[in-house]
Amino acid sequence: DVQLLESGGGLVQPGGSLRLSCAASGFTFSSYAMNWVRQAPGKGLEWVSVIGVSGRYEHYADSVKGRFTISRDNSNNTLYLQMNSLRVEDTAVYYCARESGGFDYWGQGTLVTVS
């Protein structure tokens, strides 16, 4: 079965940093683009970033550009999100999601609280 397991969330002060990880299993990780999507408490979904299959391309939402960096380690089937200069408005559950036409598999999410 496809599984995505996020970790690394927690409480951080404004201006601080966090690194999220997403461990993938049950599929050929290196064959899929991967995304981070977040959801602020009581709000809708907001796309954050995508990385291509071999890291060939990266794209970011305007709201995080210059502060967040997406990366992947295909040898260890892991997706990362380095988050710097965190703001209160970055508070959200962060999901990693596999991309295949849409976001076909999601992790359970990890909560990031900036306060």
Added chain:
Amino acid sequence: QAGLTQPPSVSKGLRQTATLTCTGNSNNVGDEGVAWMQQHQGHPPKLLSYRNNNRPSGISERLSASRSGNTASLTITGLQPEDEADYYCSAWDSSLSAWVFGGGTKLTVL
């Protein structure tokens, strides 16, 4: 980045048909099409359809998606209590090089 437009809420009766809409532009909805997701409270989203009307395995045939120009629709027939959830559309925006989401529609089954 401008998002897609969805009505905030739709209410329909049990066993009725609900049609949810998602409006964008020629760079997103009108280009590569839309994916629809369902999210129950406290759970991650679940993909219902992609590229307008492709259903992943295990998704009920009561759901169908379509697109006309820059507006996409998700139709759910024979509404059941478990259909009550938040529904989101998303599309790749070729001009922004970004995924864009709709604000979500809360479907209430009366």
